[in-house]
């Protein structure tokens with residue numbers, strides 16, 4: 071199987087740091103005593119709690135109902151008693167209502183789940199309702215309800231689904247282990263999702279350093295694809311970061327360039343313009359699990375790794391597990407310096423270990439050494455410009471952000487930044503370049519929202 075070289079501008083080769091957990095099989099963790107299931111784990115409307123404190127619940131029972139079309143149900147991953155409906159902090163720093171459940175450690179499940187289920191019962195006509203009922207969402211940072219993502223793809227007559235199994239971030243191996251251990255599930259999931267949206271082609275993109283994984287996957291995909299009249303297969307891609315980003319996958323696989331703005335205002339997504347729908351490998355496996363075993367999305371694979379973790383690993387954990395409950399299983403050094411939810415490039419540094427795992431939590435990375443760098447002045451070395459994968463000028467945009475010149479940021483395409491963090495990573499002056507660009511982007515978005523609601527001119531921005 072050949073390696074497809076990356077075609078996008080810029081990019082960097084990151085140290086892998088994956089050896090710590092690459093060969094660590096996924097271990098299911100024992101249920102923690104308390105689980106905090108957020109009602110908001112996706113874009114759109116949060117679920118609405120449908121249980122009361124004191125109520126007994128079974129594993130897989132809905133505890134939050136979907137609130138409209140842009141929403142999905144939330145389920146209990148354990149059997150036990152609802153203790154409270156409370157406000158909690160999510161890893162991204164926002165807040166959500168959550169059902170707090172005390173596990174009885176019996177894991178009694180509701181009837182008819184975790185049993186073989188005919189995936190053919192899920193059809194074009196009913197997949198939206200079924201997927202929302204199973205609580206399926208995109209299990210990456212964007213987290214759109216899966217049925218909405220698929221509906222948009224159908225409406226745009228998408229012909230290909232690309233499954234992203236690149237896992238470009240250092241340390242993380244959850245997707246790799248899932249693909250190795252659940253290869254058939256991924257292949258079947260892709261085949262059925264293609265069927266549901268009317269796509270006739272499916273490709274799983276795998277890091278070329280995992281060639282064996284890609285070859286096994288390719289064999290299964292070809293076999294199951296042929297049976298359904300679909301062209302399915304795996305491709306090995308160069309690991310130039312951020313090759314795993316949706317737009318970089320489009321460029322490398324199809325030599326297609328689409329506008330970076332993901333929402334085009336007409337209900338479509340950028341990748342749909344190229345006839346492609348990109349989904350994460352975890353999302354595809356969760357959809358297959360639901361269609362083949364009537365299993366709602368209640369658990370996910372999470373990597374715990376980093377220099378401050380003495381027993382790193384990959385864990386199948388209930389969604390809603392507190393971070394410190396998972397860290398307690400990994401013999402973490404008490405004096406670690408930094409805890410990041412997600413990967414070190416795009417993850418979110420946490421103020422403490424009190425947050426919970428959501429459907430989008432791919433990993434916890436702990437760094438042992440204090441990395442205190444005082445930012446210096448920009449020395450105009452141009453490294454950030456050279457390596458930026460979308461070809462914008464990060465140094466200039468960071469300057470505009472610092473001087474409050476938001477509107478000029480738009481002229482220099484700030485909104486096309488995909489927040490890969492390469493500019494901060496390569497900067498020899500240790501400037502928080504991406505952080506500054508994000509500040510500028512949020513200011514532009516606020517201005518756009520104010521404009522749309524007729525509140526332009528309330529003094530949120532400076533005239534430049």
Ligand code: SF4
Nearest residue numbers: 458487488490491493
């Ligand atoms: S974070 Fe944005 S500006 Fe910085 S390198 Fe990535 S895409 Fe370019």
Ligand code: SF4
Nearest residue numbers: 448449451452454497
């Ligand atoms: S990498 Fe840092 S120092 Fe170099 S041009 Fe960019 S912001 Fe300036």
